[in-house]
Amino acid sequence: MPLIYEESVRKDALYEVAKKMMTAARTAPKGHGTDNLIIAVAERDVIEAIAAKMKDMVQTGEAAEFFNRDANNILQSDILVLLGTRIKPLGLRNCGLCGFKDCEEKYMHPEHPCAFNTGDLGIAVGSAASVAADARVDNRIMFTVGKAARALNLLGDEAKIIYGIPLSATGKNPFFDRK
Secondary structure, three states: OOOOOHHHHHHHHHHHHHHHHHHHHHHOOOHHHOOOEEEEEEOHHHHHHHHHHHHHHHHOOOOOOHHHHHHHHHOOOOEEEEEEEOOOOOOOOOOOOOOOOOHHHHHOOOOOOOHHHHHHHHHHHHHHHHHHHHOOOEEOOEHHHHHHHHHOOOOOOOOOEEEEEEEEOOOOOOOOOOO
16 A cells, blocks of 8 residues: 655645635625625746746835745745735715715726725635635735736736735745744
8 A cells, every 4th residue: 555645745735725715715705795806826837927026026126125035935835826806896875985985986096996895805815814724724915925916917907906825834834934
């Protein structure tokens, strides 16, 4: 009877967790029942492209030095979950939560986030991260990854706010106790 060692199934296990994270994000509660999320999984080649972009952003002055630290962190990950949102007002009457009088006024500022879009994204990100935690998979929510993913247009033109959650299953969590 041959043995199957953990190292040989690690990436598959992380991918299975990532799929469950995407499902948890998709089924998380959404304001007014409107789903504006865009969710994807990145593997090695895309992770390397994101890390390179993060480092480039530091070099060009588009990002702070800690983007380099986060780029090095995600290079220690086999799988990375990307979660983004479109910016689309929900058409609520006299909401004003975004700072504008109503959705009609908000429509005149298409790059300004709708409070519900960002709130829904936050709930989805939390749901996804909780799945990783429940599976005992090391993870960290990173806006830095999302900023680079957006610059690379990985989730398309409509994804205006993106977060990344790198996953790792090693003896030490590479996303904490960082330098």
